[in-house]
Amino acid sequence: MDEIFEIKDKDLMGRIGLLHTRSMKIETPLFFPVIHPIRNLREISVEDIKKIGFNTLITNAYLVKKFYGEKIFETGLKKILGFEGVLMTDSGAYQIMQYGDIDVSNREIVEYQEKMDQDIAVILDIPTRSDVSYEEAERSVEETFKRAYEVLDIINKSEKLWVLPIQGGGYKDLVYKSAVKSLELPGYKIYGIGSPVTFLENYEYDKILENIFIVKKILPPDKPVHLFGAGHPMIIPFIVASGVDMFDSASYILYARENRYVTEYGTERLEDLEYFPCSCPVCSRYTPKELMEMSREERTRLLAIHNLYMIYKELKRVKTALKEGRLWELLIERSHSHPRLRSVIKIFIREKDFIEKYSPFSKGRRGLFITEYESLYRPNIQRSKNRNFEVLSYKIIKKICEEIIFIPADLRYKPFSSSPVLKNVFSQIDIRKISCTYYYTPVLGILSISIEEAYPYSQTEIAREVIEDPRVIEVLKKELVEVLDNLRRIREDLNIVMYFVKELDWSLKLYENLSKDLEKINIKTIVL
Amino acid sequence: MDEIFEIKDKDLMGRIGLLHTRSMKIETPLFFPVIHPIRNLREISVEDIKKIGFNTLITNAYLVKKFYGEKIFETGLKKILGFEGVLMTDSGAYQIMQYGDIDVSNREIVEYQEKMDQDIAVILDIPTRSDVSYEEAERSVEETFKRAYEVLDIINKSEKLWVLPIQGGGYKDLVYKSAVKSLELPGYKIYGIGSPVTFLENYEYDKILENIFIVKKILPPDKPVHLFGAGHPMIIPFIVASGVDMFDSASYILYARENRYVTEYGTERLEDLEYFPCSCPVCSRYTPKELMEMSREERTRLLAIHNLYMIYKELKRVKTALKEGRLWELLIERSHSHPRLRSVIKIFIREKDFIEKYSPFSKGRRGLFITEYESLYRPNIQRSKNRNFEVLSYKIIKKICEEIIFIPADLRYKPFSSSPVLKNVFSQIDIRKISCTYYYTPVLGILSISIEEAYPYSQTEIAREVIEDPRVIEVLKKELVEVLDNLRRIREDLNIVMYFVKELDWSLKLYENLSKDLEKINIKTIVL
Secondary structure, three states: OOOOEEEEEEEOOEEEEEEEOOOOEEEEOEEEEEOOOOHHHOOOOHHHHHHHOOOEEEEEHHHHHHHHHHHHHHHOHHHHHOOOOEEEEEOOHHHHHHHOOOOOOHHHHHHHHHHOOOOEEEOOOOOOOOOOOHHHHHHHHHHHHHHHHHOHHHHHOOOOEEEEEEOOOOOHHHHHHHHHHHOOOOOOOEEEEOOOHHHHHOOOHHHHHHHHHHHHHHOOOOOOEEEOOOOOHHHHHHHHHOOOOEEEEOHHHHHHHOOEEEEOOEEEEHHHOOOOOOOOHHHHHOOHHHHHOOOHHHHHHHHHHHHHHHHHHHHHHHHHHHHHOOHHHHHHHHHOOOHHHHHHHHHHHHOHHHHHHHOOOOOOOOOOEEOOHHHHHOHHHHHHHHHHHHHHHHHHHOOOOOEEEEEEOOOOOOOHHHOHHHHHHHHHOOHHHHHHEEEEEOOOEEEEHHHOOOOOHHHOEEOHHHHHOHHHHHHHHHHHHHHHHHHHHHOOOOEEEEEEOOOOHHHHHHHHHHHHHHHHOOOEEEEO | OOOOEEEEEEEOOEEEEEEEOOOOEEEEOEEEEEOOOOHHHOOOOHHHHHHHOOOEEEEEHHHHHHHHHHHHHHHOHHHHHOOOOEEEEEOOHHHHHHHOOOOOOHHHHHHHHHHOOOOEEEOOOOOOOOOOOHHHHHHHHHHHHHHHHHOHHHHHOOOOEEEEEEOOOOOHHHHHHHHHHHOOOOOOOEEEEOOOHHHHHOOOHHHHHHHHHHHHHHOOOOOOEEEOOOOOHHHHHHHHHOOOOEEEEOHHHHHHHOOEEEEOOEEEEHHHOOOOOOOOHHHHHOOHHHHHOOOHHHHHHHHHHHHHHHHHHHHHHHHHHHHHOOHHHHHHHHHOOOHHHHHHHHHHHHOHHHHHHHOOOOOOOOOOEEOOHHHHHOHHHHHHHHHHHHHHHHHHHOOOOOEEEEEEOOOOOOOHHHOHHHHHHHHHOOHHHHHHEEEEEOOOEEEEHHHOOOOOHHHOEEOHHHHHOHHHHHHHHHHHHHHHHHHHHHOOOOEEEEEEOOOOHHHHHHHHHHHHHHHHOOOEEEEO
8 A cells, every 4th residue: 555645736836635544544634632641731622623624633542551551452542532634643752741741651651552543653753952962953854764663564564544653854965864864764654844832933934944955855745744833823834835745733832822813914812812813713702802701711722723623714715725836826816914924925936946847837837926026936837938048049050040030028918918008019910920928927938929828828817016126127138138148049040029108117128228238139119 | 962972092094992882882993794685695794793793783774774664663672683883874885886777776775874873874875986087987976065065954953973985096186175075065974985985896905095094185184984895804903094984895705705814814615625724613613624515505604704703803902902002013014914014114214294183192012113114114113213303402402401412222122222332432421411312223324322211212123124214214314404594593513423333233333424424514523
């Protein structure tokens, strides 16, 4: 049983998948709410969690062993929990982080977990804490691998999905080494990325994303990836878009205990709120004031339920965007909810070539919404630019075109050719040359006029502010120089004519900036 | 009873108010769901609407008259509806738009409404349709005013809140004239802005906002303003931030009838959805597929309930942001959900001086989040810049400072002075001159180093991408030249020293751009 993960849909590096577990097939991306195995120590019931929509839980095998011992094998943990969905167990790594060490060995806890009735399990890894020296971090990576090897005999014949934790924390080269090493252990079905708590606490989202990208570049793309300890709705779009398929967190209840209310844009203190900016059943029924007046116990429960609803909603939001091919739009929108999330967009831009390989250039999805500068670098725009240039080069190499004409596209009109300011230009172009006529335009670069009504051009909406952004014109200028230089190199004697239109500000600006360069490489320019 | 509206809180032009109606006081901003007065013709019950959280309804007095006639005065419409909240009636304007004219006069329907038990009422105005000529639009404005005058005897002694509709549609000068004229009719307690349906249908949000600003600039700021026919959650943040206190719409049910599902970022077709990106009771309980399989009746009802939950949630979201002084942040974030909403931000920037007068510079609120270029123009940033310059000028005029030292602020550190790259600079500055030492910095402009730990500077978070934006540096350059020029003009012999720090890219770029200008006006520059 190696085919435990089917990928159903993709956008950016994110995917919707189907994870085959021993008890059921379940759609990813998935969130696993952390719960305490003992009923009396839970502020929120399994029933509450199921009612929200989650069919996933994670609990701690170390605590299960401590409280239930061997008895658990008779009854089964799922029965005790009253839960039939996908159950995951962590080993005790969190306790190691808290108390330094625990009174159970890796082999013991792995054997114990193997006998349990859960679906997904984790070895007793040594999480890299964020405050440690390089040497200590290195030791945590090495010890984790030693332990992963040590139980390979159990893992290899297990029907469960065992998670191999990749550690390294704040040391990128260790994260890299850890990921490379993980390839030697094929018995593990899921890769887990450790995410030091302080990264989230200090809003260092970029560090979390950097680690994810390091790991994703090494791991086989068809393997599911789990992110440990991530559960704030703010980062869900970003981790899913970078290829995380599963994640777990107790923050929903930890926040609730401190009267903290989670939203897709941040964390609020209950006492600061006059309204609940949410429509979940808790927020539709109560006001912040009413919650404040409740018993601590009931308030914690209700806040935890809200926090989980928010996570569940955000997952559905991300999956909707992914299905529509609008994950990029969602990232841009959400990145404006916190300055630190803006840096995360930079990582996506830096990794654009890598993301491009993952991203499908699919048809029939929604048109692109371009609301700002960064969208120049979104993978599908990049890809269509590359493709357009390839086709153009082919036409010239194959001598299909003896002359190439470039005209500005007027993005305010759809199709661009319906723009009144282009009438004059079109009247000057010999209809027989139309197949060798190209648009040049901010954001989209160059494209054959024959494809302007094809996807994604026909449905793309670009904010006027982006077209006018000087950085966008600068990029277009550079791209044009590169394209024209290349065309010249392919065929020195090629006729190239470039039209500029005064009524289009950006086209005129371009002319002022380019005319000398164009003259040098013998390109005819016409300003109308 | 003239004090019918108390303003409790403000941010940008938006406010949270208390509207005194004859039956109760109610907090604004308010949404009025449109319902049909006849139970059998409603797909959603009054109970459903109340349960969502709305304590407001609007229905059509013309239809009430047609169906119930004089009988309504015995029972009362509220009793028939089973509703005790704030009830508003429209007159029949919508029917005029649909059918050209109706079989009741303005005076008749106003008299009828006056005898009813609702709280807010509207005269029989002539809405300006969006497809009409200037002459026809002008006629609709004039006829509306004629009718407003005609019933002034009733309005003036009414206990109800009568709405005076301001028309003009797509003709800005008519909207302006209409607003000016409305000042002559003080009996009306609420001003209503007409919003042609096509503006919303064609995503022409900027036209709606332009009309609101035209009207708000003329009306007394303490009067409540109603926007007719607006109810998409996408535009709620923008209309509230421009000072709309009330709005109504039937779109929630019209959309539902067409299987359309409303979100804060757009409108989805139910059949395109695989998940509901929402946590309202409907979306928590059902999947899109389940809704598709229901009877048309039940599906319409549930979609209408979801659509209303979304509107209610968005109102609470906007009010939360307003209370926190983060309405601007919300507008920026939401403007990235649709290219057309980006143009709306441009209107807010264009109107920044006007907004500034409305916006309180309050303390104790949340720090500012600056995630992009446009935030340079947000009113409180503008205001603090102006204030800082005033204080600096005062110090020079009063000869409190014989020398002014400018040093770059390192926005990556808080306080800025804790930055290691500034150590060198501070070591060169005589401690006695510290009260005449100023930071200069992207986004925030110039500020005395003594106030860097005060609000809003200490809590402000600026995305690194904004600091590096060439447009931001360009603005800082212009502002500095202006400030320095002015200082020179105030005192020709003033010593001005300006430090630049190589480790801060933007500071060095500024030096390269400015050094010649500075030399000209005799300013000493030191690069460290």
